[in-house]
Amino acid sequence: MKCSHCSRDAVYFQRHSGRHLCKKHFLNDFLKRVKRSIKKYRMIEREERIALAVSGGKDSIVLAHVLSKLYGERRDIELVAITVDEGIKGYRPPTVKIAKSVCKDLSIEHHLISFKREIGMNLDEMVERGERNPCSYCGVFRKYLLNKKARELSASKLATGHNLDDETQTILLNFLQSDIERLARLVPSKVQEGLIVRIKPLREVYEKEVVLYALINNLPLMVDECPYSRTPVRAVVRDFLYEFEKRYPGRKYSVMRSFEALIPCLQSMYPQIRLKRCKVCGEPTPKQVCQACELKMELGILGLHVSDGDYAYKSRQKSSKN
Numbered sequence: 424m425k426c427s428h429c430s431r432d433a434v435y436f437q438r439h440s441g442r443h444l445c446k447k448h449f450l451n452d453f454l455k456r457v458k459r460s461i462k463k464y465r466m467i468e469r470e471e472r473i474a475l476a477v478s479g480g481k482d483s484i485v486l487a488h489v490l491s492k493l494y495g496e497r498r499d500i501e502l503v504a505i506t507v508d509e510g511i512k513g514y515r516p517p518t519v520k521i522a523k524s525v526c527k528d529l530s531i532e533h534h535l536i537s538f539k540r541e542i543g544m545n546l547d548e549m550v551e552r553g554e555r556n557p558c559s560y561c562g563v564f565r566k567y568l569l570n571k572k573a574r575e576l577s578a579s580k581l582a583t584g585h586n587l588d589d590e591t592q593t594i595l596l597n598f599l600q601s602d603i604e605r606l607a608r609l610v611p612s613k614v615q616e617g618l619i620v621r622i623k624p625l626r627e628v629y630e631k632e633v634v635l636y637a638l639i640n641n642l643p644l645m646v647d648e649c650p651y652s653r654t655p656v657r658a659v660v661r662d663f664l665y666e667f668e669k670r671y672p673g674r675k676y677s678v679m680r681s682f683e684a685l686i687p688c689l690q691s692m693y694p695q696i697r698l699k700r701c702k703v704c705g706e707p708t709p710k711q712v713c714q715a716c717e718l719k720m721e722l723g724i725l726g727l728h729v730s731d732g733d734y735a736y737k738s739r740q741k742s743s744k745n
């Protein structure tokens with residue numbers, strides 16, 4: 424099959440537009456759509472230092488590659504990468520290696536931080552000790568560390584590799600579970616002290632396109648799945664969306680557009696809460712104590728006592744030694 428734009432062989436059939444695309448026109452189209460969403464949501468403007476969350480998985484590697492292609496030559500835009508090593512035996516070490524080497528190839532300054540060093544325990548230990556689902560610990564601490572590190576690096580934004588499939592799955596999942604408050608959290612946040620604004624430059628490209636972009640550019644593709652990944656409900660939503668999109672191409676965009684139309688409504692239902700500082704660690708939080716500190720206490724990493732109506736903490740490990 425020939426490309427719909429030139430005489431080269433097509434490598435991809437873009438179902439939602441009905442076009443066959445050769446490598447060159449696929450890459451042009453991919454970059455064009457990323458640029459369009461960056462512009463539409465004003466994700467990256469002049470004089471910005473963008474921190475990239477690079478786990479070493481395909482999405483984050485493509486994110487780093489695309490942003491370095493689009494902004495690598497710009498003097499007023501700086502890119503810096505952060506990798507969080509959660510401490511998942513057998514799974515995380517190879518992706519950390521990939522993240523380091525890709526950032527080196529792209530000349531992006533790279534910072535590696537770990538749960539063990541920053542939180543005091545790696546994820547495998549948390550799972551052994553705690554009662555929660557591994558993803559709850561992982562999600563809260565990763566978000567916490569990424570925000571903290573991005574702020575320390577004076578980043579103005581924090582970019583993650585979420586693609587159209589991730590976003591539409593989350594939107595639909597929240598609808599189906601009637602969790603409108605969580606749905607409202609997907610609305611792009613405004614600037615708040617201490618909280619780095621998150622951006623998702625790949626939110627309008629399909630996951631299969633991210634994979635094809637990686638293959639064409641010879642980027643390493645990590646195919647192993649996290650051993651803790653067991654999200655049956657999300658898998659059902661993912662399969663449903665896949666079938667729906669197959670029969671009615673472009674419907675993932677419809678889900679995204681419907682969500683965008685609801686943004687003003689979600690904003691008035693759940694106005695952005697003015698954040699305070701966590702009484703324990705000082706990080707931004709809507710509550711007295713942030714979720715990360717609550718989990719640390721639960722895991723026995725922090726002991727808690729309340730004095731003068733205020734929170735203070737002491738390390739249980741330290742006190743048990745005394």
Ligand code: SF4
Nearest residue numbers: 557558561649651652
């Ligand atoms: S599947 Fe869960 S535990 Fe594994 S990396 Fe993702 S959030 Fe973390």
Ligand SMILES: [Zn+2]
Nearest residue numbers: 426429445448
């Ligand atoms: Zn072509």
Ligand SMILES: [Zn+2]
Nearest residue numbers: 701704713716
């Ligand atoms: Zn805290």
